[in-house]
Amino acid sequence: MNQPLSNASKSKEASEESSKKGDHDLVQRVQAGDSAAFRTLFDKYHRRAFAVAMGVVKNEDDALDAVQEAFVKVHKNIHKFQGSSAFYTWLYRIVMNVSIDHVRRTSRRKSLDFDERALHEESEVAGDGAMLPRVTNANPGKAALRAELGSAIQAALGELPEHHRAVIVLREIEGMSYEEMAEALDVPKGTIMSRLFHARKKMQAALAPYLSGEAVSED
Amino acid sequence: MESPKTGDDRLQMFFDGELAPEEEAAVRRDLEGSPEGAAQLREWEQLREAMKSVSTDWAAEIDSDALFARIESEISAPVVPIERPKREQPALRVVPGGRERRVWGGVATGFAAAAAIFLAVMAWPESDLEPVPVARGSEVLEADFGTNTGTIFEVEGGAGESLAVVWIDDEEVGLP
Numbered sequence: 001m002n003q004p005l006s007n008a009s010k011s012k013e014a015s016e017e018s019s020k021k022g023d024h025d026l027v028q029r030v031q032a033g034d035s036a037a038f039r040t041l042f043d044k045y046h047r048r049a050f051a052v053a054m055g056v057v058k059n060e061d062d063a064l065d066a067v068q069e070a071f072v073k074v075h076k077n078i079h080k081f082q083g084s085s086a087f088y089t090w091l092y093r094i095v096m097n098v099s100i101d102h103v104r105r106t107s108r109r110k111s112l113d114f115d116e117r118a119l120h121e122e123s124e125v126a127g128d129g130a131m132l133p134r135v136t137n138a139n140p141g142k143a144a145l146r147a148e149l150g151s152a153i154q155a156a157l158g159e160l161p162e163h164h165r166a167v168i169v170l171r172e173i174e175g176m177s178y179e180e181m182a183e184a185l186d187v188p189k190g191t192i193m194s195r196l197f198h199a200r201k202k203m204q205a206a207l208a209p210y211l212s213g214e215a216v217s218e219d
Numbered sequence: 220m221e222s223p224k225t226g227d228d229r230l231q232m233f234f235d236g237e238l239a240p241e242e243e244a245a246v247r248r249d250l251e252g253s254p255e256g257a258a259q260l261r262e263w264e265q266l267r268e269a270m271k272s273v274s275t276d277w278a279a280e281i282d283s284d285a286l287f288a289r290i291e292s293e294i295s296a297p298v299v300p301i302e303r304p305k306r307e308q309p310a311l312r313v314v315p316g317g318r319e320r321r322v323w324g325g326v327a328t329g330f331a332a333a334a335a336i337f338l339a340v341m342a343w344p345e346s347d348l349e350p351v352p353v354a355r356g357s358e359v360l361e362a363d364f365g366t367n368t369g370t371i372f373e374v375e376g377g378a379g380e381s382l383a384v385v386w387i388d389d390e391e392v393g394l395p
């Protein structure tokens with residue numbers, strides 16, 4: 001069972017504070033024209049930004065385009081960043097907005113049929129209802145199963161409304177708090193909670209063959 | 220003041236570590252007698268693990284240097300003014316002596332206007348109709364009509380319609 005981390009969260013908070021301060025210094029250096037500082041910020045966040053974008057857009061190319069556009073926007077607008085919020089909150093807001101714009105622009109949903117078919121095929125393969133433990137533990141077929149799961153998750157995310165997708169991606173992939181998500185998405189905390197609950201419910205339904213609800217054995 | 224939390228809200232907040240310690244302890248106690256709640260938490264946990272593991276795979280595939288190079292080239296690219304498509308120009312060409320003809324055109328317009336006023340005044344006593352409006356002419360374009368030149372005037376007609384009047388000069392152009 002998940003253990004809310006009261007003690008661990010304190011050390012996490014401390015490290016986040018120091019990370020925020022480091023980011024703030026880097027931002028100031030970028031504002032002063034230091035391109036190496038910009039590269040450091042990029043190195044620190046681009047993978048996470050990519051993962052967030054991948055949760056929203058449909059494929060890698062679009063996610064790369066979204067990350068590129070987001071960092072270009074960061075660079076162009078960094079003089080406007082006052083530091084009242086964390087840099088990463090600001091960055092993820094940009095990544096999220098750019099990704100959602102991307103989806104809207106390319107919402108021909110060319111790959112929908114393919115993804116849906118893939119999801120159904122995977123459901124049949126994973127009919128034993130206990131695929132996830134096998135996927136997330138060391139296993140000879142791990143890579144292939146993870147690829148399958150990845151496709152299933154992307155297809156399930158693709159079925160969510162944008163605002164649900166944004167919340168679940170920021171929470172589950174980025175581990176952002178309700179407060180941070182509310183700031184990044186510019187909606188009240190209560191809305192975040194409600195969206196997250198519904199997004200989880202839909203994801204659970206879509207990934208039902210993968211989620212057994214049973215305890216994962218440690219063997 | 221916060222609104223009261225439903226059971227789902229509390230469970231979700233517990234799962235996300237968003238509860239105060241005392242509330243967290245209370246939920247933990249409640250869960251001991253709730254297999255449904257415990258199963259829900261496990262499903263959320265599995266969903267989280269799945270999304271995290273998959274996102275790690277996604278991010279591992281990036282060529283960071285290539286991506287940064289793309290960003291750098293976009294940042295350093297000079298701002299190129301947007302080229303507007305050239306509008307098709309009417310086949311006009313500069314006519315030698317155009318200024319003089321414009322002057323004469325103006326004079327002709329004056330005569331035309333004066334004639335219109337004169338006609339309107341002459342027609343006034345015999346007619347119960349509304350007075351004929353004064354035709355107003357204005358030069359709108361000077362065009363080349365082949366070997367001859369001319370001037371196009373826009374004139375307002377009696378019914379308020381816009382009429383184009385062409386004044387063709389006798390003078391030939393392009394001749395020495």
